Structures are given as structure tokens and as C-alpha cells.
Amino acid sequence: MNLPRFISLDGIDGVGKSTQIAMLAERLTQAGCDVMTVRDPGSTEIGARLREILLDSDLRMNRLTEAMLFMASRTEMIETILRPALAAGKTIISDRFLLANVVYQSTGNGRENGKPTVAPETLWQMGRIACGGLSPDLTLVLDMPVEIAMARLDGPADRMESRGQEYMANVREAFLRELPQTGGRGEVIDAQGAPDEVAERIWTAVTAQKVSGLFSGS
Ligand SMILES: Nc1ncnc2c1ncn2[C@@H]1O[C@H](COP(=O)(O)OP(=O)(O)O)[C@@H](O)[C@H]1O
Numbered sequence: 001m002n003l004p005r006f007i008s009l010d011g012i013d014g015v016g017k018s019t020q021i022a023m024l025a026e027r028l029t030q031a032g033c034d035v036m037t038v039r040d041p042g043s044t045e046i047g048a049r050l051r052e053i054l055l056d057s058d059l060r061m062n063r064l065t066e067a068m069l070f071m072a073s074r075t076e077m078i079e080t081i082l083r084p085a086l087a088a089g090k091t092i093i094s095d096r097f098l099l100a101n102v103v104y105q106s107t108g109n110g111r112e113n114g115k116p117t118v119a120p121e122t123l124w125q126m127g128r129i130a131c132g133g134l135s136p137d138l139t140l141v142l143d144m145p146v147e148i149a150m151a152r153l154d155g156p157a158d159r160m161e162s163r164g165q166e167y168m169a170n171v172r173e174a175f176l177r178e179l180p181q182t183g184g185r186g187e188v189i190d191a192q193g194a195p196d197e198v199a200e201r202i203w204t205a206v207t208a209q210k211v212s213g214l215f216s217g218s
């Protein structure tokens with residue numbers, strides 16, 4: 001089976017990414033893959049510190065500054081963890097990647113006083129530099145209505161979550177709109193239902209073989 005080597009799961013907060021990543025990691029391991037899971041932002045010492053700053057709901061931050069700090073965290077993860085792991089033959093599952101950066105930092109929350117957010121095209125361009133051209137082979141966007149996902153969140157809201165339901169609804173739309181730009185294969189997964197049902201949909205997407213030409217498979 002020709003399985004993707006670099007998979008990213010993304011989607012709005014509370015949609016079930018962490019739950020599904022654990023299940024997918026187990027299934028890929030059973031299929032014989034040497035799996036490594038990472039989370040963006042995070043997974044490195046610098047990434048963990050940047051994550052604290054980025055998610056601190058007491059901090060106000062310019063949206064471009066925010067975008068660049070998320071990019072920096074990802075660069076550190078790519079150069080110190082992902083490239084060596086891929087070279088060593090590992091299969092990577094990342095909890096979010098560049099797509100989240102494009103989506104969250106280009107979306108307004110109605111409190112910008114008319115100031116523009118960062119354009120998606122600018123963020124994709126910044127991302128190409130920050131990621132040195134590395135993109136997931138497969139990006140899965142877990143999708144469900146915002147009210148259901150947000151009702152699942154517990155604990156104090158972080159800086160993104162505290163932007164509210166309307167912001168998250170715009171983020172959801174932006175995920176669907178920007179997914180085709182990731183550079184690899186992209187699939188939207190219905191994230192409603194029991195964890196096992198969602199995991200089955202994800203496995204179908206992971207094991208789907210890419211059609212390489214117009215007449216292949218016929
Ligand atoms: N399919 C599901 N149905 C109901 N609850 C779920 C499901 N998947 C995850 N959850 C619960 O919803 C919450 C958010 O899930 P999580 O995997 O942490 O999402 P994310 O990583 O996208 O924020 C957790 O409490 C988790 O146990």
C-alpha cells in the first residue's frame with residue numbers, strides 16, 4: 001500500500017483532531033509505519049515557548065506579528081524534527097500545519113476597527129519561505145458545525161478561542177476555501193458521529209490511492 005508519509009489534520013478548535021491523531025497513529029503503526037506525531041505550534045523548545053505567547057489570552061498582538069510567530073515555530077519544527085524524521089523513513093502526523101496559519105491569521109474577528117487582516121495569498125507566500133517548500137502529502141480538514149465543536153471545548157478559552165463563534169464560523173469557511181492550496185492532496189472529513197466512525201472515514205482517505213492520470217484505473 002502506498003501510504004502518505006506526511007499527514008496533517010486540521011480544522012476548527014474542538015473538532016476532534018487530537019482524538020483522531022491518536023487513533024490514526026495506532027492504525028498506521030499496525031500497518032507497519034514508524035509513526036511520529038507532532039503539534040503545530042509546539043514540539044520543539046522554541047515552539048513550546050512561542051505557543052505560550054501565541055495562546056496567552058491576556059496578550060494583544062498585531063495580526064502580522066502573530067502570523068510570523070506561528071511561521072517561526074513551524075520553521076523550527078521542520079528543520080530540527082520533520083526533515084530528519086522524514087529522511088529516516090518515519091511517517092509524520094501533524095496536529096495542524098501551514099493551512100491553519102493561512103486560515104486563522106487571514107480571518108477577521110470584527111474587532112480590528114477596519115484594519116485589514118493578512119491576505120491569504122501573503123500567508124501562503126510567507127509559508128513557502130518558512131516551510132522551505134515542505135508541504136503535507138495529505139491534509140485532512142475535520143469539519144463540523146461550529147456550535148457543536150465549541151460546546152466540546154473545556155477549560156479557559158485561549159487567545160484564538162476567545163475570538164468567539166462568529167470568528168470560528170469564518171475560520172471554518174476559510175478552511176474549506178483554502179484547502180486546495182496546500183500543495184498536496186486535501187480531503188474534508190465529516191467529523192460528526194462517534195470517534196470510531198470518524199476514524200473509519202479518515203482511514204478511507206489515508207488509504208485512498210491517488211489517481212495519477214486521466215485514464216488510470218480504467
Ligand atoms: N467523535 C467525538 N464525539 C464526541 N466527543 C468527541 C469526539 N471526538 C473528540 N471528542 C471530545 O471532544 C473534545 C475535543 O476533542 P479533541 O480531540 O481534543 O479536539 P481538537 O484537538 O480538535 O481540539 C474532547 O473532550 C474529546 O474527548
Ligand SMILES: Cc1cn([C@H]2C[C@H](O)[C@@H](COP(=O)(O)OP(=O)(O)O)O2)c(=O)[nH]c1=O
Binds near residue numbers: 041071096097158
Ligand atoms: C498552527 C496554527 C494554529 N493557530 C491556532 C489554532 C488554535 O486556536 C490554536 C492552537 O491550536 P491547537 O493546538 O489546536 O490548540 P488546542 O490545545 O486547544 O487543541 O492556535 C493559528 O492561529 N495559527 C497557526 O498557524
